[in-house]
Amino acid sequence: MKVLFAASEAYPLIKTGGLADVLYGLPLALHELDNEIRLVIPGYRSVLDKLKPDTTRELGTLNAWGDGWTHEVTILEIEHEAYPFPVWIAECAALFDRPGNPYLHPDGYDWPDNAERYCVFSRVVAQLADDALQLDWRPEVVHVHDWQTGLVPALLEDVSPRPRCMFTIHNLAYSGRFSREIFERLHLKWHWWSEEGVEFHSGFSMLKAGIVYCDVLTTVSPTYANEICTPEFGYGMEGLLQSRRHKLHGILNGVDGTSWDPATDVYLPENYTPESIQPGKQNNKKALLEGFGFDATPQQLQQPLLGFVGRLVEQKGVDIMLNAIPELVHHTDACFVLLGSGDYGHEQHMNELARRYPQRVNVYIGYEEGLAHLVEAGCDLFMMPSRFEPCGLNQMYSLKYGTLPVVYNTGGLADTVVNATDENIRSKRANGFVFYNPTREAFASTVFWALGHFVNKKHWQQLQLNAMQADFGWERSAQTYMDIYKS
Ligand code: ADP
Ligand code: GLC
Numbered sequence: 001m002k003v004l005f006a007a008s009e010a011y012p013l014i015k016t017g018g019l020a021d022v023l024y025g026l027p028l029a030l031h032e033l034d035n036e037i038r039l040v041i042p043g044y045r046s047v048l049d050k051l052k053p054d055t056t057r058e059l060g061t062l063n064a065w066g067d068g069w070t071h072e073v074t075i076l077e078i079e080h081e082a083y084p085f086p087v088w089i090a091e092c093a094a095l096f097d098r099p100g101n102p103y104l105h106p107d108g109y110d111w112p113d114n115a116e117r118y119c120v121f122s123r124v125v126a127q128l129a130d131d132a133l134q135l136d137w138r139p140e141v142v143h144v145h146d147w148q149t150g151l152v153p154a155l156l157e158d159v160s161p162r163p164r165c166m167f168t169i170h171n172l173a174y175s176g177r178f179s180r181e182i183f184e185r186l187h188l189k190w191h192w193w194s195e196e197g198v199e200f201h202s203g204f205s206m207l208k209a210g211i212v213y214c215d216v217l218t219t220v221s222p223t224y225a226n227e228i229c230t231p232e233f234g235y236g237m238e239g240l241l242q243s244r245r246h247k248l249h250g251i252l253n254g255v256d257g258t259s260w261d262p263a264t265d266v267y268l269p270e271n272y273t274p275e276s277i278q279p280g281k282q283n284n285k286k287a288l289l290e291g292f293g294f295d296a297t298p299q300q301l302q303q304p305l306l307g308f309v310g311r312l313v314e315q316k317g318v319d320i321m322l323n324a325i326p327e328l329v330h331h332t333d334a335c336f337v338l339l340g341s342g343d344y345g346h347e348q349h350m351n352e353l354a355r356r357y358p359q360r361v362n363v364y365i366g367y368e369e370g371l372a373h374l375v376e377a378g379c380d381l382f383m384m385p386s387r388f389e390p391c392g393l394n395q396m397y398s399l400k401y402g403t404l405p406v407v408y409n410t411g412g413l414a415d416t417v418v419n420a421t422d423e424n425i426r427s428k429r430a431n432g433f434v435f436y437n438p439t440r441e442a443f444a445s446t447v448f449w450a451l452g453h454f455v456n457k458k459h460w461q462q463l464q465l466n467a468m469q470a471d472f473g474w475e476r477s478a479q480t481y482m483d484i485y486k487s
Contacts, residue, residue, distance in 0.1 A: 001485055002036045002038075003035050003037050004038050004163075005143050005144075006039075006122075006143075007023045008102055008149070010039060010087075013087070014044055016102060022220070023039065024082065026481065029474035029475060030482065038139070039085070040088040040124075041087070048091065058074060064123035065123065066119065066120045071120050075133060090121055119206075122144075122206075125142070129159050130160075140163055143168070144167055144214075147210070150208070152165065153165040157213075164215045164485070165216075166215065167210035175237070176206030177206075178204060179203045180203055200236075201236070211244060217244055217248045219251075220252065221390060223250065224411040252415055252416070252472075253477065254475070267374060270287075284378040291371075292337070300335070304333070305336075305381075306334055308384075309340065309372045309375050310384070312340045312343050317384075317386050317387050318342075319349075320387075320438060322349045325357075325361060326357075332451055334447075337379060338361070341366050350363045376401040381451075386407070386408055388410050389408075391411065395407055400472065401468075402467055402468045407435075418432065428462065433446050
């Protein structure tokens with residue numbers, strides 16, 4: 001089938017989180033299943049900086065109305081070593097050629113013209129789906145992701161023949177909500193303006209547009225698909241989602257084995273497999289500790305090392321974890337490595353813990369792909385106390401790397417981590433530690449409990465083997481997406 005993927009990020013060209021990883025792994029797996037894939041992303045400055053003249057060509061120019069004027073958008077086609085199919089870049093300097101993150105100004109606030117930026121991008125995607133550049137390539141399915149492309153399913157009404165459209169929610173917490181005034185200025189269609197359409201709390205939501213106008217709606221784990229239909233996780237959209245339950249599917253993300261496999265991971269000083277797990281992990285732990293300026297003495301290598309990697313936002317339960325660390329430092333010999341960036345308050349809190357416990361708490365504020373891999377490989381436990389987690393990739397990476405996750409029972413965490421209960425241990429399914437209240441107390445006592453298991457090396461190794469044997473390849477999920485495309 002011909003499938004056009006459109007999203008606001010895709011690894012390795014541009015990444016702020018798991019969305020980018022999915023926009024790499026899923027199209028690749030669908031390509032392996034003999035589909036004809038095109039992927040289109042915005043031409044942010046950091047994407048343009050990665051392009052090489054000999055593998056980039058201009059396909060043509062499209063015009064799209066923005067906020068008060070028409071933007072000219074040049075479509076570049078690149079051949080990239082990571083992708084076995086053409087990738088299209090929607091280049092528009094006025095909207096995307098800027099410093100900082102795709103969504104945020106370098107000072108941390110949302111770009112004030114985000115509505116216009118992603119409306120123009122969505123208009124371009126709809127035109128590409130209509131073969132507006134006369135490339136003789138028309139998708140049968142357009143697969144779009146999150147609020148930034150939420151208008152696409154609505155805009156496809158002008159495309160004839162209209163391709164089918166799948167909309168995937170990676171995170172319902174980001175709804176792309178803007179005012180009625182912006183709706184008018186963007187010249188969006190009035191027949192979309194209703195409670196049955198895009199209207200949301202007297203403004204409008206691009207995410208809601210995606211939910212309402214797509215043919216098939218998916219989200220990234222079965223448990224999250226159920227959760228978003230409830231008031232606790234639905235952000236006010238639970239009624240709408242319940243009414244669309246017939247077209248909503250929860251499909252677990254996969255892990256891309258070319259970049260996340262301890263046996264081949266290029267970021268690790270030592271690769272390892274389930275057979276070489278002990279020396280392998282020990283040497284990565286040594287490198288990780290040395291990187292933070294420690295001698296990594298034999299005694300230190302025996303102490304449990306707990307890691308965290310993630311965006312420092314409310315979703316990730318960072319406060320739950322940080323508030324528990326003093327107690328864990330005082331009552332155990334555990335050390336910590338924390339990698340992340342995001343809310344200033346959380347960053348400050350992390351730095352303060354590092355100052356207070358310099359021998360025990362190591363902090364890196366920033367985004368560092370290589371260090372993320374080393375944390376996954378070098379730690380004994382991986383902390384992921386997310387309050388909600390649509391899928392979560394980090395816990396799957398940590399399972400593959402034999403680093404047992406400590407997680408709250410929600411979303412994709414609930415679908416991937418099997419709690420170390422006596423019964424699950426006996427059946428060799430246990431692969432991590434689960435807590436059932438999103439509180440500091442529950443998290444801390446679960447870490448104490450996990451550390452109780454850690455001292456029994458033989459038993460711990462069995463849990464690590466269970467974790468490493470889980471199959472999180474993309475093949476199964478890609479096949480499920482295929483089945484839905486076909487239907
Ligand atoms: P989310 O998409 O909600 O951020 P996921 O667990 O799905 O959460 O994916 C997060 C991805 O982003 C992982 O690949 C993780 O390694 C990466 N990541 C997050 N923060 C950092 C960071 N500070 N440095 C490096 N990689 C990071
Ligand atoms: C979102 C979610 C995360 C998920 C990722 C990829 O960022 O927060 O749980 O793994 O998208 O689908």
